[in-house]
Amino acid sequence: MKQAIVDIHILKEKVVIYFADNHFAITPNTYTEFNLYLNKKLDEHEINKIKRFDEYQKHLNYAINLLSQYAYTHKKLTDKLNKRNVDINTQKKIMAYLDEHKLLDDHAFAANYALTLLSRHQGPLLIKKRLMELGINDSDIAYAINNLKEKNLNEALSNYLKRLDQQY
Numbered sequence: 001m002k003q004a005i006v007d008i009h010i011l012k013e014k015v016v017i018y019f020a021d022n023h024f025a026i027t028p029n030t031y032t033e034f035n036l037y038l039n040k041k042l043d044e045h046e047i048n049k050i051k052r053f054d055e056y057q058k059h060l061n062y063a064i065n066l067l068s069q070y071a072y073t074h075k076k077l078t079d080k081l082n083k084r085n086v087d088i089n090t091q092k093k094i095m096a097y098l099d100e101h102k103l104l105d106d107h108a109f110a111a112n113y114a115l116t117l118l119s120r121h122q123g124p125l126l127i128k129k130r131l132m133e134l135g136i137n138d139s140d141i142a143y144a145i146n147n148l149k150e151k152n153l154n155e156a157l158s159n160y161l162k163r164l165d166q167q168y
Helices: 028-033 044-069 074-083 088-100 106-119 124-133 138-167
Strands: 007-010 015-018 023-026
Touching: 007 028, 015 028, 023 028, 023 044, 028 044, 044 074, 044 088, 074 088, 106 124, 106 138, 124 138
Parallel strands: none
Antiparallel strands: 007 015, 015 023
């Protein structure tokens, strides 16, 4: 049985959709995605589809908000989503979206984090251990460690050349 939308309240961060016998709140993205308007008739299947999409949008917004504050690995972000009881399929869709838009990059995270640890005078073995604890895969760890060795070699050569230049 189809239900008609009898009222719509647009608030600051949500939109409330009213039917004759019930109502629910959704994100503005969901509202525009489904082109909802007064007197539009929806069946249960369509309403459930809207609610599933809205749940995805809410969790995606949460993930993007986290990433705007701090760099996360796939594992750390998955752990955060698990704490919010996000189902596995939604998590996969969120991770795919973040990967596709290059908002989540373990490769870059590993390289940057390794440089940070190196600046704190931590060696390659400890850096590797920390990256493994964060759920970084072996190829990204190898890249980060090799990148450090290259940077150290370049830095050492640069320092040596500066000292030679000062001597002569």
